[in-house]
Amino acid sequence: DGGITQSPKYLFRKEGQNVTLSCEQNLNHDAMYWYRQDPGQGLRLIYYSQIVNDFQKGDIAEGYSVSREKKESFPLTVTSAQKNPTAFYLCASSIRGTTEAFFGQGTRLTVV
């Protein structure tokens, strides 16, 4: 089945450690996005990529890094520089030039 997969669903890390969240899609979409959601809030854009080997910062990129070496994959690294990393992280993809995006089921990261 075609879709977008995030793993793991739940992730726990100690403070000060970097952690990488996985996002894979087999929809042949050019564009991929990472969002952060805090409890009771809307989604905020972290990074987005419209083509392989290219990506741009969103509204809250500080403390995060991404790579886009393959069309199917857009991993997000939450670094130790991110002051409040505990949140729900959502990955999405879309055909470039459209706004109908498909979302993964999210990764809930808890830093203790």
Next chain:
Amino acid sequence: DAKTTQPPSMDCAEGRAANLPCNHSTISGNEYVYWYRQIHSQGPQYIIHGLKNNETNEMASLIITEDRKSSTLILPHATLRDTAVYYCIVRVVGDAGNMLTFGGGTRLMVKP
């Protein structure tokens, strides 16, 4: 992008129509209206979109006023599974920066 204004919460009786309003008074001529919903702890799901004509699909109907300054998402026969946060987004559909910007949305509670 034009900003949107939605009520923070609404209730609806099961089996009745749910009418979710969205104000986008600064919308420009080439911006589409998109609706997504997010069920608790899941990724957002695309519902419907439109430019100026009313639209209907298997999930919902979208009514856009003639001046395009507001719209209403209609779930004709709401079920308990329609309980979710509904996001109204206006966005230019184009090649550059087609990422979605989510506000707080409307939390719809469908009650038995």
